[in-house]
Amino acid sequence: MTTFVDRVELHVAAGNGGHGCASVHREKFKPLGGPDGGNGGRGGDVTLVVDQAVTTLLEYHHSPHRKATNGQPGAGDNRSGKDGQDLVLYVPDGTVVLDKQGNVLADLVGQGTTFVAGQGGRGGLGNAALSSARRKAPGFALLGEPGEARDIVLELKTVADVALVGYPSAGKSSLISVLSAAKPKIADYPFTTLVPNLGVVTAGSTVYTIADVPGLIPGASQGRGLGLEFLRHVERCSVLVHVLDTATLESDRDPVTDLDIIEEELRQYGGLEDRPRIVVLNKVDIPDGQDLAEMIRPDLEQRGYQVFEVSAVARLGLKELSFALAGIVAEARASKPKEEATRIVIRPKAVDDAGFTVTYDEAEDVYRVRGEKPERWVRQTDFNNDEAVGYLADRLNRLGVEDRLMKAGARAGDGVAIGAEENAVVFDWEPSMMAGAEMLGRRGEDHRLEAPRPAAQRRRDRDAERADPDREFDEFNPF
Template sequence: MPSFVDRVVLHLAAGNGGHGCASVHREKFKPLGGPDGGNGGRGGDIVLVVDANTTTLLDYHRSPHRRAGNGSAGEGGHRSGADGDDVVLMVPDGTTVSTPGGEVIADLVGIDTTLVVARGGRGGLGNAALASTKRKAPGFALLGEPGETLDVVLELKSVADIGLVGFPSAGKSSLIAAISAARPKIADYPFTTLVPNLGVVEAGDVRFTVADVPGLIEGASEGRGLGHTFLRHVERCAALAHIVDCATLEPGRDPLSDVDVIEAELEKYGGLAERPRLVVLNKVDIPEGRELAEFVRAEVVARGWPVFMVSAVSREGLRELAFEMARIVSAARSAAPPPEPTRMVLRPTAVDDEGFTVTKERTHEGERYRIRGVKPERWVRQTDFTNDEAVGYLADRLARLGVEDELVKAGAHGGDEVVIGGEDAVVFDWEPTISSGAERLGPRGTDSRLEN
C-alpha cells in the first residue's frame, strides 16, 4: 500500500432531499382543520476544505466513494424534516479539482479554502406550503430532489518556491537535507526518492520551500523510469534548479548532456519554459567531481544561467545557493498580485433559471418535442406521478411558465409525444389545457382533467 498519493478519482453522491408531507390537521370538533404537512429536509453537501495538516490524498485512494446524508421527510403538525449531514473532506494545499475529462473545476490554494463540490437535493414542500385560495387543502406534496452525483479528479500540486530536478542519484535528497530540516530517504542506488519531499529553507529574513522531485531520465515522457508522474509538483515553483551529478561513473554522461536531457523532458511536459533556472554542480567534494565542475562551469554561464558548485557533504557553496534562491523567490513574490483572502469556491449554477427551450426531434416512431430548462426539469423531479392532483399541479405550473404556448408555436398538437428532461426524461402525450386546473379539482388527490 502506498504511503503517498497525489492523484485520485472520487465518486461522490450528495444527499437526497426529503419528501414533503401531505397531512390534514384533525382534532376533536375539527375533523378538517386544514393542511399541516411539513417540508422535507435538505440533502447534505459534499465539501472540500484545504487543511494545513493534510499532505497526501491517501485516505481517498483507500476510500474513493463518499456519500452525504439524506434529508428526512416532513411530518404532520407543520414539522419539517431534518437536513442531511454534510460530508467535509480535508485536502492538501495546492489540490486541483477537475472532471474526468480534464476540465478544471477549482484550484484550491490557501488554508481553509472551501469548495462545495456536490450539492444536496432540495427538500420537497409539504401540502401546507402548497395551499392557496383555490387549492385550500392539497392532497399531495412535492418530492425531494436527488442530490448531485459525479466523479471528480483530485490532483495535488505542491505549493513550493523552488523545484529541484535532475537525474536519479544526482544528490537532490542530500541537498534538500543539507539546506533544510527535511530528512528524506538517502541511498546510493537510483530512484531512492519515490515521493516528492518538501523542505523549508531560511536565508536571511526570507523563508521559502524547496521541492525534491523524484529523478527524471531520458524518455520519461514515454513512461521510462518514474515518467512525468511527479512533475506536477513543480508547476507552481518560482524557479527550477538543475542538480547535476559531477562525479557519476555512468558512461556517456556529463553535466551538460544531463542538463540538456532534463530540459528536453521539461519541454515535453510543457508550461515550465518561462521559469528561471539554476544549475547546481553537485559533489565537488570528490576531486574528479570538482575538476569536471570547473571544466564545464564556463559553458553553463554562457547559457545565461547562474551556476553554483556545491557539496551536500562538506556544505561548500550551500550558503551562496540558498541566498540566490531567496533572491529569486523574493522577486517572484514582489511581482505577484497580493494574496487573496481565504475564500469559498462555489460551483457555477445555471444563470437562466426562468428560461426553457422547446425543440422538435425526429425518431424512428415519428416526431416528438423535447423541453429543456432548469425549472421544468426540477418540477418534474418533484412530482409524484402516482397522484393525479400532483400531476395536475405540474400541468398548471408548466402552463404558467409558458411551456404550452411554446409547444403550440413549435407546431405541437394534442396527442403528440412530449419529453421533459435529458437522459432521465419523462415522456407523455400532450393534451392542451383550456384553463388552470385549480378550479376543476375533484376529491383530494384527484384532478378531473385526468379522469380520461
C-alpha cells in the same frame, strides 16, 4: 504498501432531500382543520476543504466512495424534516479538482479553501406550504430532490517555491536534507526517492519551500520511469534548480548532456518555459567532480545560467545557493498581482429569457424541454398522485411551456420529453391542459372548509375569475 498518493478518482454523492408531507390537521369536533404537512429536510453537501495538515490523497485511494446523509421527510403538525449532515473531505494544499473529461473544476490553494463537489437535494414542500387562499387543502406534497452525484478526479500539485530536478542519484535528496529539516531517504542507487519531498528553508528574512522531485530520465514526459507521475509537482514552483552530478560513475553520461535531456523533458511537458533556472553542480568535494565542474561552468554561464558549485556532503556553497534562491523567490512573489477581495458579481437574466428551451429531437421524435425549473418540478412530482400531476401541468402551463411547444410546431399526441436523454420524463402532449384541469375543478380546493359566501360575493368572484383565469396563483410563488 502505498504511502503517498497524488491522484485519485473519487465518487461523491450528496444527500437526497426529504419528501414533503401531505397531512390534514384533525382534532375533536374539528375533523378537517386544514393542511399541516411539513417540509422535507435538505440533503447534505459534499465539500472539499484544504487542510495543510493533510499531505497526501491516500485516504481517498482506499475509500473512493463518499456520500453525505439524506434529509428527513416532513411530518404532520407542521413538523419539518431534519436537514442532512454535510460531508467535509479534507485535501492537501494544491489539490486540483477535475471532471472525468479532464476539465478543471477547481484549483484549491490556501488553507481553508472550499469547493462543493456535490450539492445536496432540496427538501420537498409539504401541503401546508403549498396551500393558499384559493388552494386551501392540497392533497399532495412535493418530493425531495435527489442529491448531486458525480465522479471527480483529485490531483495534487505540490505548492512549493523551488523545485529540484535532475537525474536519479544526482544528489537532490541530500541537498534538500541539508538546506532544510526534511529527512528524505538517501542511498547510493537510482530511484531512491519514490515520492516528492518538501522542506522549508530560511535565508535571512525570506522563508520559502523547496521540493525534491523524484528523478527524471529520458522519456519522462511520455510516461517512462517516474517522471510523468511527478512532473505536475513542479508546475507551481517559482524557480527550477537543475542538480547535476559532476562525479557520476556512468561513462555514457556527462552533466551538460543531463541538463539538455531534462530541459527537453520539461519542454515536452509544457507550461514551464517562463520559470527561471539555476544550475547546481553537486559533489564538488570529490576531486574529479571539482575538475569537471570547473571545465563545464564557462559553457553553462555562456548559456545564461546562474551556476553554483556545492557539496551536500561537505556542506560547501550552500549559504550562497540558499540566499540566491531566496532572492529569486522574493522577486517572484513581488511580481505576482495582489489578490483582490472576493466580489459578488450580479448577472441579471435577459428580459426575454424564459428560463427553459424547447427543441425538436429528430432522432427520438420528441420535443425536448430543458431548463432548471421544468426539470426540478418534474423531479419533485409524485406521478402516482393525479392531483400532483395536475399541479405540475398547471405550473408548466403558467411558465409558458405550452405556448412554446405550440410555436415549435408540436401537435396533440406528439411526444414531449422534459430533461436530459438519460433521465427524461416522456409523455404524449395534449394542448390546453389548463382548460382540462378546470373541468375537474380547482386542484387542492376543499369547499367543505369554506364558509358560505353571500350571493353578491359569489357574483364578484365569478366575474373576477372570468377576467383573470389564473387568479388562483397570485398568492403563491411557484419557485
